[in-house]
Amino acid sequence: MSESIKRSASPQAGEGAAKRVRIEEPASEPAGAAAPKAEPAPEPAAPAAPKTEPATAESSAASETKPARDPRPNRNTGGNLDTARAGGTGRAETEDGETGARLPKRKVAVLFGYCGIGYSGLQINPGVKTIEGDIFDAFCTAGAVSKENAVNPVKVGLQRAARTDRGVHAAGNLLNLKLILDPPGIPPGTLVEHINTKLPPFIRIWGLTRVQNSFNARTSCDSRLYEYLLPTYVLLPPKPGSAMHEMMLKWQASEEEALAKSSKSDEEKAAARASKTPLQELLEHDFWKTQGTEHTYQEDVSAKKKWRIDAAHLENLRGAFAKYQGSHNFHNFTVGKEFRDRSAQRVMKRLEISDAKEINGTEWVSITFHGQSFMLHQIRKMIGLLVLVGRLGAPASLIPELYGPARVHVPKAPGLGLLLEEPFFHGYNRKLEDARARPGGGQGEDREFVEYSAFKGQMDEFKQTFIYDRIMQTEEETAECVCIASSLSFALADPLDARFAKWLNYLDVFQGPDFEYLNPRGVIPTAAILKVGEERRAPGGQPKGSRLFGDDDDEDAEALKGGNLADLEG
Secondary structure (H helix, E strand, O other): OOHHHHHHEOHHHOOOOOOEEEEEOOOOOOOOOOOOOOOOOOOOOOOOOOOOOOOOHHHHHHHHHOOOOOOHHHOOOOOOHHHOOOOOOOOOEOOOOOEOOOOOEEEEEEEEEEOOOOOOOOOOOOOOOOHHHHHHHHHHHHOOOOOOOOOOHHHHOOEEOOEEOOOOEEEEEEEEEEEEOOOOOOOOOOHHHHHHHOOOOOEEEEEEEEOOOOOOOOOOOOEEEEEEEEEHHHHOOOOOOOHHHHHHHHHHHHHHHHHHHOOOOHHHHHHHHHOOOHHHHHHOOHHHHHHOOOOOHHHHHHHHHOOOOOHHHHHHHHHHHHHHOEEEEOHHHOOOOOOOOHHHEEEEEEEEEEOOEEEOOEEEEEEEEEEOOOOOOHHHHHHHHHHHHHHHOOOOOHHHHOOOOOOOOOOOOOHHHEEEEEEEOHHHHHHHHHHHHOOOOHHHOOOOOOOOHHHHHHHHHHHHHHHHHHHHHHHHOOOEEEOOOOOOEEEOOOHHHOOHHHHHHHHHOOOOOHHHHHOOOOOOOHHHOOOOOOOOOOOOOOOOOOOOOOOOHHHHHHHHHOOOOOOEEO
């Protein structure tokens, strides 16, 4: 867990930084794993000068009397923002798009952070509240985007490094676009401070960095670092009597039957029965022996939050997590991709699970993912499978099986615990350094490296107040979620604000063969394999996945309707 989160830790959590188990990527990555680099867009040919007709008295009068149309009410109307032109002539552009010295626009990287609770994701989307929408509005209001260009962000070439999903947070994310850096009425050098006064406190601009015309926020990004905060009680086994617990009992009976029919001697069979398997230990877990099965849901949740993970259980979790290391086909960990889709191949560079920390009476672990890039719901599904392996006793060897062609139902963990720490631009910074070393320097002389080191103190404080504390607070709430900014309140209406306990309850009552692949042998049975196009099974009276519980099929369908999923992450 990051250093700043310790300020909320209770005395029982102990002192000192949390120990992390680092899983480092080998020196040479698998062939073909590196993401392709985008080539700079070629300079467009200079347009031919348009013919001009002599002005007449009538035309002059008409131009003077015709009122100017203000397009601002129609801005943020959506569109494919990923097709915005990244390059340009290399010269400053004025607010009306012609080259010159009047109100020049400069291509900049906008470094910013946000709490995603209450927002429908990062990217501008017509009719819904988004992070980009609020930021773009603030730039327009400040005059950093002209009225003519305020109609649509495409006009200023807006692009983003990581397009986070609904409710996901970011300590550091990045946009690039062309801005008027010294708009009228704002003292020079104070644009960032001015913009922050126009934004809610849970969205902060850290800084603006001049970038080369070839810079593209998404394709210039080498890798991304994400963190997921997980309460450890989610690793407790299912409640006795639940559908998932009954499935575990069937597995145990099957193991007993197989042992009885085996050719082992009576002594070997007796020794096997005396040595408890991971499945047996979970079925006889001390928590449910003490808690019993007669308590209400709320009473069970209160008791679960007092439970603490032991060192052996945590090490087993780290061992399973290590199976994600390297380059793999993650088609089972997203939506809309089949096994043969080459874009499902992703690289995990470094993975860590911290020691557990007690915060406000609940124990948490911080799980970090450093990868080249991620697909829609990928991290949430990786967490979902990790939790199921931990609470059902499936072997870690099951995880590599999911990189194969068999398609299975991997549930999404709540988006509440997910945040983007920062994107990295090492390749672009090296390119800039090389440009500075060459005679003349080109655009390297007056451009800066794209990095967050100068803002780490502000980012850590922001994470603590508006992300970590917010995650802990939302986990404690049931019916209503009040954002830290007192002016914003909303009901718990989507899965990303759902409590982890409700997500577990949904999984435990799920009926059908979907999760039979989590058996103690680590073998995927035919009954659990989904057909092409299926995301989950719904036999008989099985209810649909719920937005409240974070496994909603409609949420995935809405994302797929959006088309371009290339940069939608989390």
